[in-house]
Every structure is written in structure tokens, then in C-alpha cells.
Amino acid sequence: MRRxxxxxxxxxxxxxxxxxxxxxxxxxIGDGEVLLKTLYLGVAPVMLRxxxxxxxxxxxxxxxxxxxxxxxxxxxxxxxxGFGIGEVWQAKLGWREFAVIDDDPYYxxxxxxxxxxxxxxxxxxxxxxxxxxxxxxxDIGAVTPSDRVLVSGAxxxxxxxxxFIARALGAEHVVGIAGGPEKCRLLTERLGYGxxxxxxxxxISNRLDELFPxxxxxxxDNVGGALLDEVLGRxxxxxxxxxxxxxxxxxxxxxxxxxxxxxxxxxxRDAKMESFFVYDYAEHFDTYETQLAEWIRDGRVHxxxxxxxxxxxxxxxxxxxxxGTNAGVRMVRIDPDAERRPAP
Amino acid sequence: MRRxxxxxxxxxxxxxxxxxxxxxxxxxIGDGEVLLKTLYLGVAPVMLRxxxxxxxxxxxxxxxxxxxxxxxxxxxxxxxxGFGIGEVWQAKLGWREFAVIDDDPYYxxxxxxxxxxxxxxxxxxxxxxxxxxxxxxxDIGAVTPSDRVLVSGAxxxxxxxxxFIARALGAEHVVGIAGGPEKCRLLTERLGYGxxxxxxxxxISNRLDELFPxxxxxxxDNVGGALLDEVLGRxxxxxxxxxxxxxxxxxxxxxxxxxxxxxxxxxxRDAKMESFFVYDYAEHFDTYETQLAEWIRDGRVHxxxxxxxxxxxxxxxxxxxxxGTNAGVRMVRIDPDAERRPAP
Numbered sequence: 001m002r003r004x005x006x007x008x009x010x011x012x013x014x015x016x017x018x019x020x021x022x023x024x025x026x027x028x029i030g031d032g033e034v035l036l037k038t039l040y041l042g043v044a045p046v047m048l049r050x051x052x053x054x055x056x057x058x059x060x061x062x063x064x065x066x067x068x069x070x071x072x073x074x075x076x077x078x079x080x081x082g083f084g085i086g087e088v089w090q091a092k093l094g095w096r097e098f099a100v101i102d103d104d105p106y107y108x109x110x111x112x113x114x115x116x117x118x119x120x121x122x123x124x125x126x127x128x129x130x131x132x133x134x135x136x137x138x139d140i141g142a143v144t145p146s147d148r149v150l151v152s153g154a155x156x157x158x159x160x161x162x163x164f165i166a167r168a169l170g171a172e173h174v175v176g177i178a179g180g181p182e183k184c185r186l187l188t189e190r191l192g193y194g195x196x197x198x199x200x201x202x203x204i205s206n207r208l209d210e211l212f213p214x215x216x217x218x219x220x221d222n223v224g225g226a227l228l229d230e231v232l233g234r235x236x237x238x239x240x241x242x243x244x245x246x247x248x249x250x251x252x253x254x255x256x257x258x259x260x261x262x263x264x265x266x267x268x269r270d271a272k273m274e275s276f277f278v279y280d281y282a283e284h285f286d287t288y289e290t291q292l293a294e295w296i297r298d299g300r301v302h303x304x305x306x307x308x309x310x311x312x313x314x315x316x317x318x319x320x321x322x323x324g325t326n327a328g329v330r331m332v333r334i335d336p337d338a339e340r341r342p343a344p
Numbered sequence: 345m346r347r348x349x350x351x352x353x354x355x356x357x358x359x360x361x362x363x364x365x366x367x368x369x370x371x372x373i374g375d376g377e378v379l380l381k382t383l384y385l386g387v388a389p390v391m392l393r394x395x396x397x398x399x400x401x402x403x404x405x406x407x408x409x410x411x412x413x414x415x416x417x418x419x420x421x422x423x424x425x426g427f428g429i430g431e432v433w434q435a436k437l438g439w440r441e442f443a444v445i446d447d448d449p450y451y452x453x454x455x456x457x458x459x460x461x462x463x464x465x466x467x468x469x470x471x472x473x474x475x476x477x478x479x480x481x482x483d484i485g486a487v488t489p490s491d492r493v494l495v496s497g498a499x500x501x502x503x504x505x506x507x508f509i510a511r512a513l514g515a516e517h518v519v520g521i522a523g524g525p526e527k528c529r530l531l532t533e534r535l536g537y538g539x540x541x542x543x544x545x546x547x548i549s550n551r552l553d554e555l556f557p558x559x560x561x562x563x564x565d566n567v568g569g570a571l572l573d574e575v576l577g578r579x580x581x582x583x584x585x586x587x588x589x590x591x592x593x594x595x596x597x598x599x600x601x602x603x604x605x606x607x608x609x610x611x612x613r614d615a616k617m618e619s620f621f622v623y624d625y626a627e628h629f630d631t632y633e634t635q636l637a638e639w640i641r642d643g644r645v646h647x648x649x650x651x652x653x654x655x656x657x658x659x660x661x662x663x664x665x666x667x668g669t670n671a672g673v674r675m676v677r678i679d680p681d682a683e684r685r686p687a688p
Contacts, residue, residue, distance in 0.1 A: 273616065274610070
């Protein structure tokens with residue numbers, strides 16, 4: 001089997017040289033362990049911070065360690081009664097073709113129950129990415145039908161689901177921000193947004209004036225920086241600003257990061273700005289999965305997946321997230337037969 | 345009776361010339377109306393923004409209008425079955441010795457039920473000021489015993505109650521920030537704070553390092569600006585930053601207000617920053633009043649009141665709030681017999 005390990009720590013943006021592809025034997029399992037064949041692996045901007053040990057929640061990585069990341073796998077051997085052969089699980093599998101896990105909560109395993117739907121949804125909507133969009137809109141944003149909702153990074157992994165979820169929660173005025181006419185078309189034609197703002201071409205301030213003459217109730221932000229500040233100046237009373245990501249600044253040195261002038265609007269308008277960590281909501285994952293699966297089946301949520309093929313694509317899949325060119329949930333299909341169901 | 349009216353709109357800081365003291369007849373009441381004799385009137389920094397019509401929640405003031413403000417009054421005449429003669433009510437009475445109100449929800453009347461306690465508490469702890477401290481610590485801050493709690497403006501109206509409330513909710517590590525050794529002594533000797541930081545003398549950064557080596561869980565902020573930014577850089581995972589006031593910047597033009605550099609800590613640490621409007625919690629006022637009255641009786645909360653005497657003091661009482669010299673809840677006793685109970 002092949003696996004990707006950390007070759008060196010990136011200095012700013014990651015490059016393919018920061019990773020090594022190794023070939024090693026498929027491991028044997030011991031008592032309490034389970035062997036999963038990796039079907040899909042996800043990538044997310046936060047992984048760059050795993051490589052530099054900059055997150056407080058992920059275990060520190062040493063040079064030579066297998067890259068950390070969640071994936072979907074099928075149980076092919078089990079010496080743990082909690083995992084049955086043939087079951088499909090999401091977990092922190094790491095960037096490898098086979099993974100051994102056990103009951104350690106570190107792996108955050110979560111059995112996929114809606115396997116009639118594409119298993120790739122175990123990286124997208126029925127997984128941390130979809131749960132993140134759901135928590136942001138439902139638990140933090142508390143979206144109601146009268147709310148005027150704005151999403152930045154709206155064509156991205158989480159953003160491509162956030163618009164659907166806001167609408168499924170009843171909101172009628174849901175606007176997305178993305179870069180370039182192609183992505184903006186995607187927002188309105190494919191991703192459920194009522195209107196789109198192109199941050200590369202449009203005068204953002206004018207467009208916000210047009211689309212939110214009375215201000216924004218819920219801002220789901222994946223971008224941070226000057227855009228967040230601009231929207232803060234336009235929040236309505238009791239607005240909820242959901243801080244999900246800050247892609248515009250992840251690669252900037254601190255002294256080049258934006259300095260916010262509209263923070264006072266939080267106080268003036270009795271608003272809140274809140275961030276969250278998806279795993280803190282783990283007790284609700286079953287509920288989220290069931291709700292999202294229902295919305296997928298009834299057509300209210302259409303996962304947009306951006307699937308590369310082959311383990312060798314992993315570094316490229318991650319690095320190019322920072323180029324802002326991808327739309328939907330980026331993932332890599334590791335097993336060519338990932339969607340083939342076992343004979344009944 | 346005497347009353348204060350708006351003479352002109354302040355330009356920056358208010359001065360006594362912005363107010364006129366008038367003498368007018370005590371009004372007669374019509375059907376559904378009630379006449380209250382004013383016992384106490386409160387002042388709060390936000391009142392300056394009433395005078396310039398800068399709040400979204402208070403009705404616009406014209407020149408010549410009676411100054412807006414809450415007070416405690418005793419019912420002396422009533423043609424409204426909801427208000428009994430002799431009862432004590434808090435409401436938006438305005439700056440006058442007698443006030444006529446009716447059922448209009450604008451007045452936000454609230455009957456004082458714990459009249460065994462000093463009626464001045466109807467301006468302080470058993471009123472909007474105490475409810476604000478309670479909501480900030482309990483509803484927004486969700487203080488638990490293990491939380492490390494910091495309060496700015498800790499000797500001020502709300503701050504002088506916030507420390508007591510955090511402790512009553514179980515927190516053991518409660519630190520206040522105030523200006524000058526006298527106020528700091530007050531914090532630790534009188535206001536329930538475990539330690540004090542003197543923002544005028546101390547190196548705030550060093551003191552925060554000492555007192556919060558692992559960071560701040562709950563920051564109850566009355567000050568805003570550079571101090572808020574400094575604390576944001578030190579928040580712990582899932583911290584709650586309660587935005588209650590911004591006294592350091594109310595008088596500054598926008599281009600001189602602080603530009604925040606540590607907002608990214610909200611996202612990095614899955615934290616929230618939230619402001620609120622006390623009246624949005626009106627359905628809970630009875631519960632808050634009962635809880636706070638219980639804590640006053642059992643000694644867990646000691647209201648610190650800063651009582652000036654005589655309606656003529658009202659402008660001075662308000663203006664000097666901005667000088668940062670007062671401690672506790674500033675109010676003016678309008679009726680010299682305010683605390684004399686009617687014969688049974």
C-alpha cells in the first residue's frame with residue numbers, strides 16, 4: 001500500500017516537496033483493531049496548519065508521520081465488535097490506501113448509515129464539511145425565514161452547501177460571494193443562491209448596497225479580512241456573524257493581516273460573531289446526518305463534489321485549494337471501485 | 345414640578361449648557377394613565393447618544409423634549425387598574441419630579457416586588473444595570489466554576505456588579521480592570537474581585553500574563569478599543585467575549601477609533617464575541633430580579649451605589665460619567681424621602 005508522509009514543514013504555502021509518497025506493507029491488525037480500505041480522502045485548508053503544528057486540536061506531527069486527514073473507508077478486517085466487515089466508516093484515516101484504527105476517540109469514527117447515497121457524501125454533505133455548514137447556519141446562525149443571509153467563499157467546500165442549508169431552513173434571501181463569473185454562475189444556477197457577488201469584478205460595496213439595502217442578518221464567513229470588515233459595517237440588529245474560515249489570510253504573516261475598523265458594530269447592533277469547532281458538536285452528528293440525508297433525497301441539498309482520482313493526487317488536491325480555483329467539496333477517490341456496492 | 349429638557353445637541357462631550365431646567369405644573373392624569381412621584385433617576389453613558397439620536401432603539405429627541413431616562417417612582421394617582429397607589433415602579437420616567445405614564449410598552453414599566461430592600465436598587469442591581477451584568481455573565485458568558493473571568497470598567501455601574509455575579513455563578517478566578525489605586529482597592533476589598541489591574545499604572549500586558557497565564561475564558565468588556573484587542577489576543581478555546589460597553593471610544597470620531605488586529609483569535613479559538621440589548625430579555629426580568637434579590641439578601645451581591653441628591657444634579661451626574669472618576673452605579677435621589685416607607 002502507498003501512503004503520504006510529511007517530508008518537511010511548509011514555509012508559507014505548501015509545495016509538493018513537503019510530502020513523500022512511500023510504499024509499505026498493508027498492516028496486520030491486533031486485538032481491538034480494524035482495517036479499513038480507503039475509498040475517499042478529503043482535503044481542507046486547515047491541513048496546512050496540521051503540517052506546522054499550529055492547531056490546538058490536532059496532535060503534533062513529526063517529520064515522517066503519515067499526513068493527517070479524514071476519509072471514508074470500508075471495513076475489510078476487524079478484531080473489534082464495533083466494526084463489522086463491509087461497513088462504511090468515516091474517520092481520521094490519514095493519507096493512505098489502508099488504515100488501521102481502534103476505539104481511540106482520536107480517530108473520531110462515524111459510521112455511514114445512508115449508504116444508498118453516494119459514499120463520496122461521506123467527505124462532503126454527510127461529513128464534517130456538511131455538518132460545518134449545518135452548524136453554522138442552524139446552531140450558530142439560527143437562520144429563520146425572514147433573515148437576509150450572506151455567504152463568502154460560497155463556491156467552496158463549506159460555502160457550496162451553506163446556501164442550500166440556509167434555504168432549507170426557510171431563508172428566502174440568500175446571497176453568495178465568489179471569485180469570477182464562472183463560479184458566480186454556479187452559485188445561482190447550481191448551488192441554490194438567489195444572487196451572487198463577484199469579488200474579483202464587482203464593486204462589492206455597491207453590490208451589498210443593492211442586495212442588502214437594510215443590512216445583513218446572517219453572515220457565514222469563510223474569507224475573513226477586508227471582506228469581513230466590510231460586511232460587519234452592514235450588519236443588522238441582532239445579526240449573527242459565523243466565522244467559519246479565513247482563507248484570505250491563512251498564508252499572510254500577522255503584520256499583513258487586516259486590521260478591523262467595524263468591530264464596534266457588534267456592540268452598536270447587539271450582534272454576535274462566533275466561531276466553532278465541528279467536533280464539539282459530535283453528540284448531534286447523527287441528527288445532522290439524518291437531516292442532511294433527507295434534504296439530499298428530497299432535492300433541497302445538491303452536494304457539489306470536486307473529485308480527483310488516485311492517492312498520488314493528494315498534495316496537489318490540498319495545495320490547489322489555496323489557489324481559489326476549485327468549486328464544491330474537494331476530495332480524492334482512492335479506491336477506483338469506491339461506489340461499487342458489494343453484491344447483496 | 346421641575347424637569348430637564350434638551351437645550352441643544354452636544355457636539356462630542358455633553359456640557360451643562362445642553363440642558364434646560366424648567367418648572368411646569370404637575371400634570372393631571374387621564375383615563376388609563378398613572379402619576380408617579382420620582383424617587384430616583386439613573387444615568388448611563390448611552391444617554392449621550394439619546395441626545396444625538398444615535399441609538400436605533402430609543403425614540404428620537406427634539407430640542408425641548410424632556411430628557412429620556414429610567415427611574416424609580418411611587419404611584420401617587422392612578423386611573424389604570426394595573427398600577428396601585430403606593431406601588432413602586434421602574435420605568436422610563438424622564439428627568440422630572442413627577443411623570444405620567446400609561447400602558448404604552450415604550451415606558452417599559454416594571455413593578456418592584458422586593459421593596460424590603462433599598463428602593464435605590466431599582467436603579468442598580470434590581471434594574472437594567474444589574475440585569476445587564478447578569479445577562480452578560482449568565483446568558484451570554486455562561487460562566488461556570490472553572491472559568492477564568494475578566495471584567496473591564498470593573499468599578500463602573502455594570503462592572504461593579506459583574507464580579508459579584510461571576511462569583512455567585514461559581515467562578516473562582518475573577519479579575520477586574522479599573523483606573524487608579526483607589527478604584528483597584530475597591531475592586532478587591534469591596535466588589536468581590538480576586539485581583540485588580542490598574543490600567544493607568546500597571547503594564548496591562550504583564551499583569552494579564554501573570555493573572556491569566558493560560559488565557560481568559562470570559563471577558564466582560566465595558567471599555568472597547570486597545571484593551572479589548574489586547575484581551576482578544578489572550579482568549580482561550582471557546583471563550584466568550586461579552587461586549588457591554590465601549591466607554592473608551594464613545595467620544596472619539598470614527599477615524600480615531602481602534603483598529604483591531606486580534607479578531608482572528610475568535611476563529612482560531614472557536615470563540616464568540618457577543619453584544620446584547622437588555623430589553624430583549626424582558627421576559628426574564630422577573631427571574632433575574634428574584635435571583636439578584638436573593639443574592640443581595642444572602643450577601644453574595646453588595647450593590648455599590650453612587651447617589652447624588654436633587655434633580656438639579658442630573659446633567660452633572662451624566663457628564664461626569666465620562667470622566668472615569670465614579671465608582672458603582674451612579675444615580676440621583678430626586679425625592680429626599682425616597683427610602684421612607686409609607687406607614688403600614
